[in-house]
Amino acid sequence: MSTDVPTPAPPTGASSRRGPLRVGERVQLTDPRGRMHTITLTAGAEFHTHRGRFTHDDLIGRSDGTVVTNTAGIEYLVLRPLLADFVLSMPRGAAVVYPKDSGQIVQMADVFPGATVIEAGVGSGALTMSLLRAVGDAGRVHSFERREDFAAVARGNVETFFGSPHPAWTLQVGDLVESLPGSGLVSAEGTGADRAVLDMLAPWECLDAVADALAPGGVLICYVASATQLSRVAEAVRASGRWTEPEAWESMVRGWHLEGLAVRPEHRMVGHTGFLITTRRLADGVKPPLRKRRPAPGAYPVVEPEDVATGTELADDDPAAYGVRPVSDKKVRKAARNALAGAAANRAPGTADETLADEVVAGEPDAPGETGVTGGAVE
Numbered sequence: 001m002s003t004d005v006p007t008p009a010p011p012t013g014a015s016s017r018r019g020p021l022r023v024g025e026r027v028q029l030t031d032p033r034g035r036m037h038t039i040t041l042t043a044g045a046e047f048h049t050h051r052g053r054f055t056h057d058d059l060i061g062r063s064d065g066t067v068v069t070n071t072a073g074i075e076y077l078v079l080r081p082l083l084a085d086f087v088l089s090m091p092r093g094a095a096v097v098y099p100k101d102s103g104q105i106v107q108m109a110d111v112f113p114g115a116t117v118i119e120a121g122v123g124s125g126a127l128t129m130s131l132l133r134a135v136g137d138a139g140r141v142h143s144f145e146r147r148e149d150f151a152a153v154a155r156g157n158v159e160t161f162f163g164s165p166h167p168a169w170t171l172q173v174g175d176l177v178e179s180l181p182g183s184g185l186v187s188a189e190g191t192g193a194d195r196a197v198l199d200m201l202a203p204w205e206c207l208d209a210v211a212d213a214l215a216p217g218g219v220l221i222c223y224v225a226s227a228t229q230l231s232r233v234a235e236a237v238r239a240s241g242r243w244t245e246p247e248a249w250e251s252m253v254r255g256w257h258l259e260g261l262a263v264r265p266e267h268r269m270v271g272h273t274g275f276l277i278t279t280r281r282l283a284d285g286v287k288p289p290l291r292k293r294r295p296a297p298g299a300y301p302v303v304e305p306e307d308v309a310t311g312t313e314l315a316d317d318d319p320a321a322y323g324v325r326p327v328s329d330k331k332v333r334k335a336a337r338n339a340l341a342g343a344a345a346n347r348a349p350g351t352a353d354e355t356l357a358d359e360v361v362a363g364e365p366d367a368p369g370e371t372g373v374t375g376g377a378v379e
């Protein structure tokens with residue numbers, strides 16, 4: 001009996017990332033000034049700029065990480081693009097999730113090999129590729145995109161990157177809320193999907209549909225661009241009662257300039273991409289434990305967020321409309337006393353302002369246990 005163990009087929013896309021450069025592959029060229037060009041290797045084609053040219057045949061069959069010299073003597077470094085390079089240079093319909101965020105999503109949503117992941121929307125497919133890599137060929141990424149044209153862009157990008165359709169990917173055109181119930185991902189046993197990732201304008205509208213499909217303990221992660229969206233997701237998660245307390249963060253990545261002793265942060269950075277918020281699906285019938293911390297005063301406006309946005313019930317200049325803690329009149333009077341007293345101490349004796357300050361300070365003593373407001377700032 002043979003004891004030879006058959007070699008498993010390489011995961012989808014792996015072989016096109018190894019070995020000599022082949023016809024049909026995208027490669028990245030970097031010139032001496034650091035400018036990048038991406039070309040698809042085509043037999044007999046030429047790459048030319050106003051400063052010389054070379055033929056793709058010069059590269060086909062050569063090793064990754066090589067250098068090619070054009071007719072004007074300019075050298076180009078030749079490398080296969082990494083996934084992070086690919087998503088930044090691929091055709092885009094909608095804005096893509098940047099590599100720094102997709103890395104966080106895969107890690108913080110705990111996307112594991114073999115997992116079943118729900119994704120919506122798909123946009124240009126940037127995040128989809130990271131999810132497919134993380135689940136592997138034996139996993140499942142079921143993506144929903146309501147725009148057919150964006151779905152076509154995503155399909156093209158995914159197949160270009162992996163070199164073929166990915167066996168773990170199902171792309172369904174349709175609105176998540178309408179399509180998820182009939183997708184086969186909602187199971188009566190509650191085994192459902194392991195993870196869900198939402199990158200769309202209004203993820204709070206999809207929370208119930210996703211909760212129906214996600215297994216207990218499953219992770220939901222949402223990527224949103226603005227603080228207003230972040231707040232709406234958080235409050236909708238809490239109000240639903242089917243999720244754990246949400247956690248939110250953003251990540252900032254700052255590159256560093258490296259040159260001899262001139263080692264310092266880059267002057268430019270991508271300052272803002274989006275916020276991430278995660279929560280986990282509670283088992284059915286389980287009530288979320290009561291929050292021990294009381295919300296900060298003023299954290300919740302006395303009206304619905306819609307009313308805050310239109311300012312129908314709270315005046316536009318009312319800090320409570322923006323969740324800003326209101327300042328009591330007493331606190332303001334106390335701050336005024338201290339400020340006037342400080343100003344009076346700096347003036348010549350006998351001026352009117354000094355008298356006024358004396359009156360105010362004398363008129364209203366601090367309540368027991370109250371420490372004075374010393375600085376000029378009132379919170």
Ligand SMILES: C[S@@+](CC[C@H](N)C(=O)[O-])C[C@H]1O[C@@H](n2cnc3c(N)ncnc32)[C@H](O)[C@@H]1O
Nearest residue numbers: 094097121122123124125126127146175176200
């Ligand atoms: C910012 S794009 C997603 C980008 C994508 N994550 C990427 O990395 O390329 C948001 C997408 O969500 C889609 N979308 C919004 N709401 C949706 C919904 N309820 N169901 C399905 N797709 C939705 C939009 O059509 C849009 O293409």
